[in-house]
Amino acid sequence: MTALQTIASLVYLLSAICYVIGVHMMRSPKTAKNGNILSGVGMIMAVIMIIIEIINDGKIDLGGWTALIAGLVLGIGYGVIKARKVPMTDVPQLVSLFNAVGGGAAATIGIFDYLHVMPSTSISLIFSIPVVLDVIIGGTTFSGSLIATGKLSGHVPGKPITFPGAKLCNAVAILAMLAAAVLVIGFPTNWWYIVLALGASLVFGLLMTLPIGGADMPVVVSLLNAFTGLAVAFAGFVINNQVLIIAGALVGAAGTILTLQMAEAMNRSVANIIAGGFGGGDSGTSGAAADVPVNVTETSADDVGLQLAYAHNVMIVPGYGLAAAQAQHEVAELAKLLTDAGINVDYAIHPVAGRMPGHMNVLLADVHVPYEQMKQLDEANQMFPNTDVSLVIGANDVTNPLARESGNAISGMPILDVDKSKSVVVIKRSMSTGYAGVQNPLFSEDHTKMFFSDAKKGLQEIIAATKQYLD
Amino acid sequence: MTALQTIASLVYLLSAICYVIGVHMMRSPKTAKNGNILSGVGMIMAVIMIIIEIINDGKIDLGGWTALIAGLVLGIGYGVIKARKVPMTDVPQLVSLFNAVGGGAAATIGIFDYLHVMPSTSISLIFSIPVVLDVIIGGTTFSGSLIATGKLSGHVPGKPITFPGAKLCNAVAILAMLAAAVLVIGFPTNWWYIVLALGASLVFGLLMTLPIGGADMPVVVSLLNAFTGLAVAFAGFVINNQVLIIAGALVGAAGTILTLQMAEAMNRSVANIIAGGFGGGDSGTSGAAADVPVNVTETSADDVGLQLAYAHNVMIVPGYGLAAAQAQHEVAELAKLLTDAGINVDYAIHPVAGRMPGHMNVLLADVHVPYEQMKQLDEANQMFPNTDVSLVIGANDVTNPLARESGNAISGMPILDVDKSKSVVVIKRSMSTGYAGVQNPLFSEDHTKMFFSDAKKGLQEIIAATKQYLD
Amino acid sequence: MSQQLYTNLAIFVLSLLVGFEVMSKIPATLQTPMMSGANAIHGVVVVGAFVIAAEADNIWFYLLAFLCAFFAAVNVSGGYTVTDRMLGMFTKPKASSSNKNAGGDKQ
Amino acid sequence: MSQQLYTNLAIFVLSLLVGFEVMSKIPATLQTPMMSGANAIHGVVVVGAFVIAAEADNIWFYLLAFLCAFFAAVNVSGGYTVTDRMLGMFTKPKASSSNKNAGGDKQ
Ligand SMILES: NC(=O)c1ccc[n+]([C@@H]2O[C@H](COP(=O)([O-])OP(=O)(O)OC[C@H]3O[C@@H](n4cnc5c(N)ncnc54)[C@H](OP(=O)(O)O)[C@@H]3O)[C@@H](O)[C@H]2O)c1
């Protein structure tokens, strides 16, 4: 190795260390932000090093510079603007978009090097195998992630999309992908085969993601994140660059574990999700019918206002419906109203309330709910027995006492013990079930009252009513 | 690389994977045993591979074979017999002995290759730096670990050994070691310097370990374990063998983290320990004087027997004194006596009771105490309020309520809430303090009675008394 | 196998192991930021974009290089920006920030 | 720097990272077995003993090789044996084993 190569290798190794330590620091809320910054520093080091390398190399021509700089400028502009403007709850679709482009970039590297290097050098498995892996994983991630983005942002219907013969199509796509892979490796001089591999993988990514319900998407996004990591690692093999290999493999493995943990947190299995899952779809779509007839007590905004105004301790339990109705501002307003009147208000935050891990924390932090009021699962559960009114807003599964029993879709999931509080008010639009499609016996308990309304509208009415009683 | 080298490299990589997964599995009690077996399988793979390599190489001569086989046979014989016969509570000294020989082997490799390869090849830093690191770390570990073994097994006095000018000697040893290291690197053809480096490191290991008290030894052993790992990794650099590098670095890093965790579990800092620490020494030596006069109620074997015979729930709280008195059989006998009479008996096991992590678990498992009766910290603490008699045997710090207050040596250490049980009986020889040197106010509480006796003798008397009352 | 391939393979395997180990037991609330953080890291593919841009020598290759640079730049710049923003929400808000929003002011 | 040295350095660094990560949050009761298990792993130095024995060519070198082989063999054989024994104590005892010892029989 030349002196510069030596330095470059060491810098890349150092930047890889930054990624690892960065990720490690992201495991705890206190150090998380610095962890991400450290990982960014590693990234900047790697980029500076490669710039020095290609300048020193001197091979790059004007066209190369133009393509590179144009691509970078446009890409950075687009990426930063997107990332700055995105509402926090839309992060999963953004991550998914970044997975798509990351996978796309990795696949492009594979194709480029294949077309560029291949004809001139002798054909070796050592080259063609990583190229193929890079291209098919990158291609699958690209199209799969775009569909996932679409589903999460509503451009593609969130409900599982299936059609007659979908299974067959899927099988054909997988076979075509594998066949193309074998052909590229077997006949590396025929460049049509790599195009075929790319095409088949794009179709496969599409077919894999379409039948998965929108609510399962965060898990799928995490899985595709791991895929992108692997594609990048194989791109590293193709261009023989160690920082790509290390960082890619790191993300590949870490992403896989993270995916398993996410699925576990919501009591699903990854295999189940990929296979289409049980309920699938958004709660709005799936949990339509209330199959068990239940006796519930309805209440009105006026009653709720009265109850709140005369309570000492109020616990707000936000769920997916709050996010869906975009009612976070109203919640904060109501809470302020009550705290100003000397009533203790806290929020009980379930780790998987909503549709992405940490959804509720992000949602409430965004409207400046004080950190001290957000109680995590264990803490909240200790507080319920002393709570006068639990106000459940668009939450369902995370409050379902059936989780304590066995034999249903949410068995064993830790829940918020809302049923232990002195009285409960639930705001939701109907009796339909939540994500897991399980009826919630909490709703028919004696001390529970249902206020059927859209979360935003209902809260506005409650605010008005409460004001009346507080005056 | 030749075909065989390729295979060897891959096998070494595979065996390294076995170590990592093995260690990972050892993190949970259920998979721990299989984890160790997997790591052993990795080891066997590596050994088989190196045998194939040296046979294929054909360079080894009769003398080499003889030395090798003689060394292996004797070593395996000695190692296995030692490991089979050792009482479980003497494991730390055995681990320390194995650290010594591991470090010794690593240092030997460095010296061998230095003497063997050096004169013939051109002198390069790439060779001399790892050799020096290997030799000085290996040498330090060798002598340091032997002292640690001696202290733990009683051949070397457990109390901190210091003498006038000890600090000066230490500084001289460190300087000599560093100077020798620089000389070897600067003048690699003069083999006296490597001998100097080895000698200085041996002296340094000795001086580093002698001033540390016996009770701190488990932490020191763990630290030297990490050192040995590093020495082995550098030996890997010297002979250019990747399995040594991976496994050595793995142990080096893992051992370092483990050391920090051990120290934390007993509320010490590693720096503190290496610097000689506060109390130092065994409880027998250090905690001699009870500096606060306390009013305690004494009791007799007869009284204790009566109390036990008429209790419903008894909790046994074992501590270092139980191990020191070797009274585990008596404890189990007493427990059996009581359970046979229909009394519930459990053991409250503090993670750092005794002198090594898990000491009490090992001690009690060795005398076949049923697994179900051993309650870990949290579980035990839930049981104390319903406990009629807590029988504290040779435990002190782990029951000290002062830990809940700040400003003393055990502040913040989680403790067993023995003081919350209905009545307490403490068996120890005197009012002297335990490892941390802090007086224990539990002993002077109203519902606590002291039975001053050696644990073994005292228990025998209690057994006799209890039998009387149960008949 | 060449020494180089072995190097690549060994670091690939070891990096996988690091990845597996570093990710054990992430609290659920940090899973989304963690996913986003990992997502930013695979933006390292931008290094590859430089490498191929340096090798491009005709219009098609320029195009591929442009595409790759664009994709990778979106990933890396957006990834770090959004992760940073999101992690900002997980730290205690400072007492200073003004509350334009409705309620829930500091007590 | 040679490719080989780079390989060694890279795997050294990555292995350190693996080691750091794999060891997070060990329950105190498993710390001693874990220490012992790690101790067994550095018995891999026995591979080095083979390597130098193959190179030894005079009596002094034979002696060093013997010493190294002996040391390493003690470490590796004893390390695994004692770890295995100790871990045996941390698993639930089977109802079968006879109790030669005084008390505390299964209930
Ligand atoms: N956090 C994650 O990472 C994640 C990711 C994927 C899945 N999940 C799963 O999602 C579930 C989360 O539990 P959750 O209690 O938050 O939600 P949920 O169980 O899905 O229930 C949400 C409820 O909100 C109501 N709702 C919907 N839109 C509403 C609106 N505009 N106004 C008022 N109410 C509305 C729905 O009932 P109506 O239709 O009657 O109004 C529905 O029952 C768990 O099962 C979890 O495993 C979580």
Ligand SMILES: NC(=O)c1ccc[n+]([C@@H]2O[C@H](COP(=O)([O-])OP(=O)(O)OC[C@H]3O[C@@H](n4cnc5c(N)ncnc54)[C@H](OP(=O)(O)O)[C@@H]3O)[C@@H](O)[C@H]2O)c1
């Ligand atoms: N587990 C570990 O890994 C480890 C390692 C190093 C240090 N430590 C530290 O060691 C302490 C462990 O707490 P612990 O409560 O188990 O022990 P301790 O606080 O050290 O107290 C042990 C007590 O046993 C008594 N004792 C000694 N020999 C006895 C005998 N033959 N018969 C009866 N009693 C005897 C002593 O009092 P008398 O002299 O009055 O009899 C002493 O007060 C903690 O501070 C921990 O941090 C633990």
